[in-house]
Amino acid sequence: MQFFIDTANVDEIREAWDMGIISGVTTNPSLIAKEGKDYMKTLKEITDIVDGPISGEVKASTTTAEGMIAEGREIAKIHKNMVVKIPMTTEGLKAVKVLTAEGIHTNVTLVFSASQALLAARAGATYVSPFLGRLDDISTDGITLIEDIMQIFEMYPDITTQVICASIRHPMHIVECAKTGADIATVPYKVLMQMTKHPLTDIGIARFKKDYESVFGK
Numbered sequence: 405m406q407f408f409i410d411t412a413n414v415d416e417i418r419e420a421w422d423m424g425i426i427s428g429v430t431t432n433p434s435l436i437a438k439e440g441k442d443y444m445k446t447l448k449e450i451t452d453i454v455d456g457p458i459s460g461e462v463k464a465s466t467t468t469a470e471g472m473i474a475e476g477r478e479i480a481k482i483h484k485n486m487v488v489k490i491p492m493t494t495e496g497l498k499a500v501k502v503l504t505a506e507g508i509h510t511n512v513t514l515v516f517s518a519s520q521a522l523l524a525a526r527a528g529a530t531y532v533s534p535f536l537g538r539l540d541d542i543s544t545d546g547i548t549l550i551e552d553i554m555q556i557f558e559m560y561p562d563i564t565t566q567v568i569c570a571s572i573r574h575p576m577h578i579v580e581c582a583k584t585g586a587d588i589a590t591v592p593y594k595v596l597m598q599m600t601k602h603p604l605t606d607i608g609i610a611r612f613k614k615d616y617e618s619v620f621g622k
Contacts, residue, residue, distance in 0.1 A: 405582045408457070408568065408590040412436040412446055416593035418453050428457035430511070430533070430568070430590040432489065433464065444482065451483035459511045459531075461489035462499075469498035480508045487530060489513045492520050497527040504528030511568065518552040525557065525565035533590070536581070537571030546571070547580045554584045575599045 408428040409420045412435035420426045429450055436446045447460045460482070462475040476488035476499060487509040490496040500510045504527070511531040512524035516539060524532045534553060536546025550569055557563045566587035572578065575598050581589050591599075 405586055406588045407596070408459075408588055409596065410435075410570070410572070410590040410592050412439050412441070412450075413593065414446070414449055414453065417450060420593065420596055421454050425596065426454070426456070427588075428459075428485075428487075428590075429454050430459040430489070430570070432459075432461040432513075444478075447479070447482050447486070451485060454485075456485060457487050457509065457531075458483070458485050459487040459489045459513075461513065462491075464491075467493070467495060469495040469502070472496060472499035473502050476503045476508060476510070477506075487511045489533075490529075492516075492524060497523060500524065500527040500529050504530070513570070516549070518549065518556055521553045521565075521567070522556060525563045529565050531566050531568050531588070533568045533570040535571035536569060536577060537573040539571075540573065547577075547584070550581055550584045550586055554586060558585075 406427040407425055408430050409417055409426045410430045412431045417429055433443055436443050450458050460479040462472045466472055466475055472490055479488050480486050488503055489511045490499050492512050492514050500512060503510050509530040511533055512529040513533045515521050515532055515534045521532045521534060534549050536550060539546035539549060553567055569581040569586050569589040572589055572591045572595055574595060578589055
């Protein structure tokens with residue numbers, strides 16, 4: 405399973421890229437607005453850091469297929485690695501069909517059911533992003549959704565859409581997603597850093613340091 409980082413903070417993106425753990429980036433206008441930066445300029449800056457798929461989303465206020473297609477074309481012009489994030493709506497599916505036919509990669513977001521994921525795949529989406537954390541928030545098992553989507557996609561060899569586990573809340577979400585065989589998890593920087601930590605690792609490092617210094621000194 406590959407990792408994308410879900411952020412618009414270029415410092416976090418650079419740190420994760422330098423660690424060699426991410427293959428791409430997902431972001432959206434809300435994340436970029438949180439950083440107080442220009443949307444298109446930030447996407448371009450990210451392409452200068454990461455050599456991999458970078459999802460840039462159409463504006464939430466854009467609700468027609470025509471508007472999403474126009475915005476998607478502009479996002480795609482930024483860099484060859486750009487992926488256009490499209491919401492899971494009927495108009496969104498129309499936009500995915502057109503953009504895919506033009507060779508533009510798409511990521512259908514805000515997916516909360518296996519039937520939505522299947523529709524996105526049939527519309528030609530490059531990626532589909534089921535939001536497991538938000539399902540957990542309303543006492544619904546998000547991992548079951550990932551399992552269902554993976555099972556369905558695996559039954560049909562003509563489906564090439566990749567599954568991005570989104571709305572990741574903690575490291576165990578990552579482990580459970582990996583067990584399903586999901587293609588990608590897009591993960592907040594905080595959770596990526598949590599994954600590097602274990603108390604026994606810290607204890608072991610401290611012990612090795614103590615043993616070394618007892619023989620060789622500082």
